[in-house]
Amino acid sequence: MATIEARAAPISAPPAAPARAPRPRRRPPHLGTGLGLGLAVTYLSLIVLLPLAAVVWRGTRGGDFWRAVSTPDSWAALKLTVGGSLLVAAINIVMGTVIAWVLVRDRFPGKAVVDVLIDLPFALPTIVAGLVLLALYGTASPLHLNLAYTQAGVIVALLFVTLPFVVRTVQPVLLELDRDMEEAAHSLGAGGWLTFRRIILPNLLPAMLSGGGLAFTRAIAEYGSTVLISGNIKFRTEVAAVNIFGRIENDEITSAAAVSTALLVVAFVVLAGLDLVRRWGARRGD
Amino acid sequence: MVTRYSLRVLALGYLLFLLVLPVGLIAWRTFARGLAPVLSALTSPSAVHAFEVTLSVASWAVVANTIFGIGAAILLVRHRFPGKRILGALIDLPLAVSPVVVGLALILVYGRFAPAGGWLERHGLQVIFSLPGMVLATVFVSLPLVVRAIVPVLEELGEEQEQAAHTLGATGWQTFRRITIPGIRWALAYGVVLCLARALGEYGAVAVVSGRLVGQTQTLTLFVEERFQNFDQPAAFAAATALALMAVVTLLLTKFLRPKD
Numbered sequence: 141m142a143t144i145e146a147r148a149a150p151i152s153a154p155p156a157a158p159a160r161a162p163r164p165r166r167r168p169p170h171l172g173t174g175l176g177l178g179l180a181v182t183y184l185s186l187i188v189l190l191p192l193a194a195v196v197w198r199g200t201r202g203g204d205f206w207r208a209v210s211t212p213d214s215w216a217a218l219k220l221t222v223g224g225s226l227l228v229a230a231i232n233i234v235m236g237t238v239i240a241w242v243l244v245r246d247r248f249p250g251k252a253v254v255d256v257l258i259d260l261p262f263a264l265p266t267i268v269a270g271l272v273l274l275a276l277y278g279t280a281s282p283l284h285l286n287l288a289y290t291q292a293g294v295i296v297a298l299l300f301v302t303l304p305f306v307v308r309t310v311q312p313v314l315l316e317l318d319r320d321m322e323e324a325a326h327s328l329g330a331g332g333w334l335t336f337r338r339i340i341l342p343n344l345l346p347a348m349l350s351g352g353g354l355a356f357t358r359a360i361a362e363y364g365s366t367v368l369i370s371g372n373i374k375f376r377t378e379v380a381a382v383n384i385f386g387r388i389e390n391d392e393i394t395s396a397a398a399v400s401t402a403l404l405v406v407a408f409v410v411l412a413g414l415d416l417v418r419r420w421g422a423r424r425g426d
Numbered sequence: 427m428v429t430r431y432s433l434r435v436l437a438l439g440y441l442l443f444l445l446v447l448p449v450g451l452i453a454w455r456t457f458a459r460g461l462a463p464v465l466s467a468l469t470s471p472s473a474v475h476a477f478e479v480t481l482s483v484a485s486w487a488v489v490a491n492t493i494f495g496i497g498a499a500i501l502l503v504r505h506r507f508p509g510k511r512i513l514g515a516l517i518d519l520p521l522a523v524s525p526v527v528v529g530l531a532l533i534l535v536y537g538r539f540a541p542a543g544g545w546l547e548r549h550g551l552q553v554i555f556s557l558p559g560m561v562l563a564t565v566f567v568s569l570p571l572v573v574r575a576i577v578p579v580l581e582e583l584g585e586e587q588e589q590a591a592h593t594l595g596a597t598g599w600q601t602f603r604r605i606t607i608p609g610i611r612w613a614l615a616y617g618v619v620l621c622l623a624r625a626l627g628e629y630g631a632v633a634v635v636s637g638r639l640v641g642q643t644q645t646l647t648l649f650v651e652e653r654f655q656n657f658d659q660p661a662a663f664a665a666a667t668a669l670a671l672m673a674v675v676t677l678l679l680t681k682f683l684r685p686k687d
Contacts, residue, residue: 173505180498184516187566191531198534235440242437246430256681257445263673265627267647268666271654275455276448300444332429361524363630381526388530388634400527407522
């Protein structure tokens with residue numbers, strides 16, 4: 141596409157220039173922009189937008205949406221997904237900030253390796269993540285900690301795949317943070333906890349919330365890592381994505397689309413909220 | 427001092443039990459009986475076939491998203507048009523969609539009983555339950571990665587050099603090939619590696635659209651799940667370790683390629 145766009149540029153420029161004499165010549169040619177935009181939108185539409193629109197249309201058509209979403213098994217799955225993801229986001233906000241803190245302010249041998257390891261959950265295929273957790277926390281657990289087929293197992297799987305979000309949003313902010321303010325607070329007699337609460341925390345809060353929000357949207361969408369460890373027991377350990385998968389397998393496409401629509405709506409509300417947080421953070425940063 | 431050590435212990439302990447021990451254990455279990463059983467599990471006909479399917483799906487998806495990614499990034503950074511923010515948001519959209527919903531969405535448009543899918547099938551192209559659908563699903567989930575890797579670098583680079591090339595008489599294609607591409611090559615490589623890793627590891631979306639036909643549309647990730655459910659742990663662990671090794675290689679590559687600011 142880039143090539144087409146780039147080739148179109150010189151062809152379009154000469155005829156356009158004399159026709160609109162007052163325009164400055166260096167403007168990007170409009171035909172190139174239009175063509176590129178057209179191709180990009182077509183690609184996006186065919187692969188992303190039309191299919192997603194089809195899900196929402198199918199899910200909300202004919203007023204079956206509430207009936208499908210409120211069937212006991214779907215409702216239980218959605219409740220577990222949203223509740224579990226909230227818990228996961230909260231744990232991530234605390235633990236992610238602690239890890240980011242240790243990576244930025246602490247010094248110990250092997251820190252560089254730990255820093256690289258943080259991104260492993262993003263690189264590891266989700267099904268492998270599930271298998272790996274089942275090896276340690278499954279029925280044959282060497283720690284004698286059997287979380288297979290429990291809600292705790294689902295939470296651990298979600299914690300695994302969302303680990304990098306908060307660490308990677310808080311870490312750069314912590315690196316940029318001016319130490320002068322902390323030293324000033326110290327010299328004025330503030331203790332470590334007071335300094336953290338009054339000086340550091342307010343500066344980190346937008347990044348913590350934004351990382352937590354990203355972790356939440358990832359957690360409600362998660363499928364692969366929960367499949368093996370949850371055992372997919374209806375009303376107990378079945379998350380929304382697994383519920384949708386089961387409905388597709390049973391050819392209940394309309395209700396699958398309705399539950400999918402519910403998930404999409406939750407994700408969009410959170411993403412819109414995140415956008416607000418980001419703007420709030422940017423305003424505070426000025 | 428006490429706070430510092432307790433925070434360190436807390437952070438490292440969390441990582442140990444969530445990340446290091448589980449991944450280490452699977453590697454240890456895989457190689458517990460030496461290398462020979464692992465190799466024989468990975469060279470069985472169904473494993474080799476799964477490898478091939480994974481590679482072909484991933485390479486199509488990476489090519490498509492690389493071309494789209496370069497074009498869309500240039501469009502977003504170098505061109506002005508109304509609705510630019512919306513286009514940017516739409517490109518990021520796939521990251522917020524559950525893989526299972528991706529699969530369902532593609533079935534609703536390209537399935538046999540959907541208008542578009544039916545038309546394609548009458549013209550000899552089966553999308554769902556075959557390779558084209560798996561490529562579409564993989565393209566969907568990895569769509570923003572190349573764009574997002576290039577955009578910041580393209581912004582940083584500025585337009586001066588491209589304008590200078592234009593002034594000196596270079597055509598658009600020459601400018602693109604000689605100025606733009608060399609300027610973004612590391613970011614491009616970074617994005618391609620991310621996209622490839624995501625494509626090799628995709629499970630949920632591919633599970634829905636492939637129909638999980640063993641020996642036909644089974645990718646490596648589907649192979650891991652199917653072997654595990656059939657109590658063939660050695661094969662599942664061997665394939666999982668192979669995928670994990672690929673992930674580690676990706677990780678090291680991205681560390682090496684990541685634009686340092």
